[in-house]
Amino acid sequence: MREFAGDILVTERLDPLVSPGKVSSHAHSIIGGSNFGMNVTTASLRDSECTTMPIQEDKSNYWFPHLYFQCEWVLLCVFPCILIPSKLISLPRIDYLFNDAEDGQPNTVKAFPDDFRMLSGDTTLRSYNASSYAQQAVTFLCLDFNGVSTKYNMLPPISCPSGIRAQINFPMCWDGVNLDSPSHQSHVSFPSGGPDSGTCDDPNYPVTLPRVFIEGYWSTGQWDAIRDQAMNSTQPYVFANGDPTGYGYHADFINGWKSGVLQNVLDKCACTSAGFGDATCCGDLGVFTLETSGSCSLTPIVDEQTLGILDKLPGNNPVNAGPADAPVLAASSIPAILAPAYAYTGASPTATGTIVTPASGATGSGSPATTASAVGAVTTNASVGSSSSVGSVATALPHL
Known part of the structure; x- marks a missing residue:
């Protein structure tokens, strides 16, 4: 079952899974229910005014680090940033993958319980271990819609004619007990054959969940035209966590499905007449409510610029190519x-929040910091952001 998110809900430095109740270490692009915030529960998400997901009963939150273009000098980014057109913007996609029940047999895949949450990937990684299922779960496609798209385990070190697609699988085997864990990962596991194959035959993780697969499309075409003006012309992009390799790519999930709906999908939504994974068929069956033309956005909670021309990555995250793991800095x-925070479904909000907690120069958050410049690449509007470190500038790239 495939969902194309209609919008990015908001791009800001929040992560209610890893950093609940405080500003997180780096900027994420968030999709899903509009009740996203510093602290999130299934109950609060179900009360969201709107959702970016076409399935209206899915008010879960999904988020991943924003992508930036690292310029060498500020002035080289200003003009191209302004000219990036909205037509380059595309949509993040969420796939819920599960095997149909065999003839006459009941479905054995279970829906996520209330307040279930998990993380896939590791923000600190800057090298690749080919034997790790967790790292195999992260891949990138160098897209060429008129030729052959090539898969990489890193951010592609070449120009990609049709942009870059960041892909990440979540674990689908659950211990059946814990809704979360200290690492946000140890209560779940990948199946026996790797991140996208096999079964949940480990007795420690006996419950099969739907496999969540997130695809983020980044519009890099016009930025590739000025690669010679980038800090690193071979690979000019950097994620918000200061990662120019892609090995530290990650994503988070908190369940916000309306009670009973996802299990109904798993039990009854086996039709694919509208095309592989298309949700239209199941919507026509009345399994859920499908709305593909709506929009949903949220005003910022963190009073900080994350898009546009920036002199450093939000959170002061230095670009770190490794190969050692990136340090966690305050x-x-x-x-x-x-x-x-105000949810809105039009082009702009009718109101914005006011300051309830003033800015502070104190560190004290334990947030990782890195210095770098970049161009944010995932947005669902015409805004383009950038940031840079000393001697460089970054710009946020639009989502394809």
Whole structure:
């Protein structure tokens, strides 16, 4: 079952899974239910005013680090940033993958329980271990819609004619007990054959969940035209966590499905007449409500610029290519916090929050910090961001 998110809900430095109740270490692009915030529960998400997901009963939150283009000098980024057109923007996609029940046999895949959450990937990684299922779960496609698209385990070190697709699988085997774990990973496991094959035959993880697969499309075409003006012309992109390799790519999930709906999908939604994985058929059966033309956005909670021309990555994350794991550094300052956050379905909000917690120069957050410049690459509007470190500039890239 495939869902194309209609919008990025918001791009900001929040992560209610890893950093609940505080500003997180780096900027994420968030999709899903509009009740996203510093602290999130299944109950609160179900009360969301809107969702970016076409299946209206899916008010879960999904998020991943934003992508930036690292310029060598600020002025080289200003003009191209302004000219990036909205037509380059595309949509993130969420796939829920599961095997149909055999003839006459009941479905054995279980829906996520209330308050279930998990993380896939490791933000600190800067090298690749080919034997690790967790690292195999992260791949990138160098897209060429008029030729052959090539898969990489890293950010592609070449120009990609049709952009870059970041791909990540989540574990699908659950211990059946814990809704979360200290690592946000040890309560789940990948199946026996790797991140996208096999079964849940480990007795420690006996419950089969739907496999969540997130695809993020990054519009890199026009930025590739100025690669010679980048800090690194071979690979000019960097994720918000200061990762120019892609090995530290990661994504988070918190369940916000309306009670009973996802299990109904798993039990009854086996039709594919509208095309592989297309949700239209199941929507026509009344299994859920499908709305593909709506929109949903959220005003910021963290009073901080994450898109546009930036002199450093949000959170002050230095670009670190490894191969050693990236260190966790304290943030140099904490932005002001705005409240309330307003959900809106039009082109712009009718109101924005006011400062409820002033900015602070104190570190104290334990957030990783890195210095770098970049161009944010995932957005669902025409905004383009950039950031840079000393001697460089970064720009946020639009989502394809």
